[in-house]
Amino acid sequence: MVSVTIDGIKVKVPEGSTIYEAAKKAGIHIPTFCYHQDIKKKVGACRICLVEVEGMNDYVPSCSTPVKDGMVVRTNTKELREIRKFVLTLLLGTHKQTCPSCVRNQNCDLLDLSHQFNMPEELPFPVRLHYHPIDASSYTIVREPDKCILCGRCEAVCTMLQNVSAIGRSHRGIQVEIAPPFDLTLEESPCVGCGQCLMVCPVGAIYEKDSTEDVWNAIYDPNKVVIAQTAPAVRVAIGEEFGLEPGAIVTGKMVTGLKLLGFDYVFDTQFGADLTIMEEGTELTERLENGGPFPLLTSCCPAWVKFVEEFHHDMLENISSAMSPQQMTGALTKTYFAEKMNIDPKNIVVVSIMPCTAKKAEIERPELTTNGMKNVDYVITTRELARMLKQANINLVDLPESTFDNPLGESTGAAAIFGVTGGVMEAALRSAYEFLTGKELTEVEFKQIRGFEKIRVAEIEIDGKKVKVAVANTLGAADELLRKIKEGDERLKDIVALEVMACPGGCLGGGGQPIPTTEEIRIKRAQAIYKEDKEAKFKKSHENPAIKQLYDEFLEKPLSKIAHKLLHTYYQKREKYKVKI
Amino acid sequence: MGEKFGVPRDPSYLIKALQYIQKEKGYISPKDALDVAEYLNVPLTKVYGVATFYEQFRLRPQGKYVIKVCHGTACHIKGGKVLIDFLRDLLGIDVGETTDDFLFTLERVACLGACALAPSVEINGKIYGNMTLDKLREIIIEIKEAEKNAKNHTSV
Amino acid sequence: MQKITRPSDLNVLREKLLEEKHSKLEKEISFIIGYGTCGKAAGADKILDVVKDLVPNSNITTVGCIGMCWAEPLLDVVYPGGMRVSYMKVTEKVVEEIVKTALSGEVYKENIVGVIDLKKELFGEKQRYFGYKSLWDHDFYKKQERIVLKNCGLIDPENIEDYIAVGGYRALAKVLADMKPEEVIEEVKKSGLRGRSGTGFPTGFKWELVAKQKDETKYVVCNADEGDPGAFMDRAVLEGDPHSVIEGLAIAAYAVGAKKGFIYIRAEYPLAMERLTIAINQAREKGLLGKNILGTKFSFDVEIRAGAGAYVCGEETALMASIMGFRGEPWLKPPFPNEKGLWEHPTVINNVETLANIAWIINNGYKEFRKYGTEKSPGTKVFSLAGRVKHTGVVEVPLGITLRELIFDIGGGISNGKKLKAVQTGGPSGGVVPPDKMDTPIDYESLTPIGTIMGSGGVIVLDEDDCMVDVAKYFLTFTQAESCGQCIPCREGTKRMLDILTNITSGNATIEDLDLLEWLAKYVSKASFCGLGKTAPNPILTTIRYFKNEYISHINDKYCPAGACKDLVSYYIDEKLCKGCTLCLRSCPVGAIRKEGKIFRIDTEDCIKCGICVNACSFNAIKTKGVA
């Protein structure tokens, strides 16, 4: 530990900490643009976080300068204040200010700082925009370069956290751009739509593709039966949009809210999750019996699926053919449920409420249709739902609780943990154990694969046999893991199943979740999810009575012909870049 | 393993590989960039980022004669700017552009190291010192003539 | 070529080479052509062709820059016996005369700049007088002291034996045979050699920092990016004496324990790159690079990495990024390169000129070195003189010499009889020095109080025709275009400052803009990430400091007194002074001058404001005025 003095406050911090971190410990919050705690690379380039260190001539970036014992730091002097104003002046000078209509005006660092620093309306020089067009080519995210302050966070996330490199820095000086190469659009880039770039963007330069207007229109259409399904990670996060602490569980209130918005039915994607386990778990059991192909790759994260199709297309065979939970729920809504209720599936509009931007692209995959209809019609994110509720004058906090509609509303603890990294694997193991051994599993928590480390490998004993499984969160980690597997790494031999979630911490850290989402917040959301699991009546997917009923009434058994038709899909190789030659 | 683009398969040779392509083809096409990315195992964004960072690289086909007017300090004060303006007029293109017949590309360059003989102009690698408007005009006319003759020859 | 397998064998080879040279020198006549970039730009290729037509190839040598770029093209005749006569500004016609006269045993008398006694240069014999002034007695050379440039223009840079003959690689052999790495570092430390890139960082100390690191892998890098526009010292060394840099780099590698070195050279120097490549290959063949150099345990090799046109890549961290194949964006310090440089390994980065001093210091000892220069800035410094000075070229002087001596005694003063207005030093990071500060000594510290720096050695002389606002704008145009763009202050700030300067030089600024400019300058400098941004405002700050009146004139009177800002001048002919001689009319490149009866008039529509006519008129009849 070293001891430093920050603005007169003495703190002790571990060696190697940055001034920024030490200041935070002292209760002093230095603004940052280029630095973000999720990004390991420290560039120190935006200069908003400059501080004065006694004995040093130059101001230093606090975000990336390590502390030394006895260091005396000042973060707030006349000159530093002026420097921040100077930096803000320069930024605003090239920034398209459209705050009232900007999605990020509730949590924009530039707006906050401009406000704090009394930035004048009139800059000392004319605003100079680049007039780069907005890129709305993708189903998932929108880039608005004229709002970009070039902090580089999105690029770092996309290249280092996700190993996708859809966007990158090009040109130099005032020409610098962070965009896909060769003027390609996002759609022509390898972007997998994970939305992690927008989660770290300090301003409104990247945001989700909005679908709320479409949803409103569907709701207003008297001929449509509009059905919502909500993902596991939404209920533990949306409270934050209404001022609740991270980790507040608002499932019942959310269902009430959706009903108030005008949804005719509210289903639970967790039902689909239980079903996924039935299908995928059976697939795994079959593969174990037939000897592969291994590892089985989970398929519920569409960002991951696209990543494999682009970057590891030699492994398409390995991906589970089971569709994602939202797709299963959607497909059954338009078949099983429609038949049951005697509704023409053409009049059903399925809206998924997801923590995810990638799901917006998933629903557009032509292979994910049933009888020519999309299984899911619209996806809105946690944030979009919060906006809709607010538009409808609803404060979630004040609502009474209600429950999901049946029969696609019932779920187990196994489904709840889909929202956290390792959850799918754990849920699968709970069922697979019992499928394979025929014995009851009493200790349902697989602690070996819980936690936020990017890669976890564990050996699970099933009936005296050891089964090796792995879990990864973030595509960068998954990429590394796959590469090592291909290189023949000894420790990774014989992994039979690999769960990958593209987002840090899994869907609870998804690209559609409330902003900010930080490490602490992710931990709290995870705790809430595990709490749900603990309190659930059923802990294993195959114990879900509604699932049992579904197989009895409709699907026969996992991997049956009809299950295949409705609940399974296929994958194809995709070019990374659609370069025009 | 065989070498491609004149470099070993090591990402630190990205710039050298791009220089190789540019030398071979005059510019770097998206296809070439993609091939380099593949060969050196780096993302296309990085190739593009590097190619657009360095002044030397061209992403579009160049003219047969690349005229680089020095814009170093010595050349600036000795009239480099006038030379640029003059060429702009004469060739009808702006700096960084290529004439429609792909004969000339006009560029500005930071110091050729011939400052003692400022202003300097480089045409296809040959440096001319103490450049004047008249000399420049002459050179351009000469090139044009030579090209015209060559064309007539081939068409006959 | 045969490898030299023992340090002592180098000496054997050297003596043999000298003997050969000696006998050749006695017998044959030979010709030397200045074949540096300036020489080529001045037409050396054509000269070479002419000479080749007249004499056999084996008697022609091409050499690098001897420094007198102003006198290019240069042709030297070496007469049997060792008299080398230098001819300047030779034309194709004169060349023929010179060669023919020489072949007939006579000396052509025109165009001579001076003579060199090669027996003295090569064999240390007593200087003889041949009846012509020694080149070294030329004003241009009188005050020079040549350590770095000692071989430039004298040896064939493409022939390693030429270098070995004049004592090349002796220092490397010496350190390998007789010195421990610590001793080498100690010697360099004692010499007081400081970074010639202008940083002034003590070289020996830098090496020590790396030598102390525990890492197995270390690198040495020669920074040959020479990005300052208008500076060409390093170019002259690389073209004229590439082995001296390689030798210095190898000694650095030995001292710090590196096995691999890089020379990062800017793309705009193809000739230097070519000569370096040849030199490295020859050094390898001779066993002076590669495995077990001179048969010792020391192995070291060098790789050239070419830049691709980015000034900021001269900055050491950006340079390393570029070597590793990235965008040339500076990286955060700490960690410094001496701890974590290339591929995270300890790395020494030295400038070309710094390295070119090393062999000399090892050969002659630190005491000898310290006889040059000042206490705090020992040794010599190479400068490149350009702009409105008579003798544009490359010069080497002891540190501490005054600007006046440099510009007037060596440089020969202003080229066209006009008045000195200012001297620009330090390139884009530097500033201007007004005439009344000409007696300031040039070293690492003395120029700072007057607002500029010595920098890497580029010196641009400015006269009355040069507008100080335009000069500031020029440098901002440069830094703005070269900003890597990663930090906000430099990326946006340089652009904003440039915008204001553009407004000033086009008559669209108000006096308040000057305050804004100073505000921007202050904080761009304080807040930028790397040296480029931190120093980018300097040209603005010094020009405002010394030439504020010019700024005011541009802003308030919409007039550029120097006539350089085209938007703020218009040319007219003063009828009272015009004698109707038609000289201007014939000089105008665009035909904008009309004869209307007896009166000459400038058509302001057509005039491109090049100013040529002003110089053409012997009667000072062509004037400028503001446009307001």
Ligand SMILES: Cc1cc2nc3c(=O)[nH]c(=O)nc-3n(C[C@H](O)[C@H](O)[C@H](O)COP(=O)(O)O)c2cc1C
């Ligand atoms: C913007 C910028 C440009 C630079 N350009 C050069 C250059 O062209 N050549 C050079 O030797 N050093 C240059 N330097 C200095 C280098 O960073 C480094 O300090 C130097 O190579 C060290 O060599 P020395 O200690 O031998 O002087 C530059 C520095 C900055 C900040």
Ligand code: SF4
């Ligand atoms: S990004 Fe921030 S500052 Fe910019 S328009 Fe949006 S809210 Fe306003």
Ligand code: SF4
């Ligand atoms: S914040 Fe200010 S500018 Fe924005 S809407 Fe409100 S009053 Fe208008």
Ligand code: SF4
């Ligand atoms: S959504 Fe994901 S893949 Fe796409 S650009 Fe953003 S970080 Fe990269």
Ligand code: SF4
């Ligand atoms: S899009 Fe956002 S995160 Fe990316 S560089 Fe711009 S401001 Fe930063």
Ligand code: SF4
């Ligand atoms: S991890 Fe979850 S939120 Fe993130 S992309 Fe995958 S499915 Fe969407």
Ligand code: SF4
């Ligand atoms: S000061 Fe300029 S060149 Fe240096 S890092 Fe910042 S933007 Fe790049």
Ligand code: SF4
């Ligand atoms: S300034 Fe130049 S263009 Fe104008 S009249 Fe004189 S010579 Fe002609």
Ligand code: SF4
């Ligand atoms: S050169 Fe001078 S004197 Fe002669 S015509 Fe021109 S303006 Fe008149």
Ligand code: FES
């Ligand atoms: S946040 Fe520290 S420099 Fe950008």
Ligand code: FES
């Ligand atoms: S300034 Fe033009 S060659 Fe150097």
Ligand code: FES
């Ligand atoms: S280049 Fe010939 S003397 Fe300088």
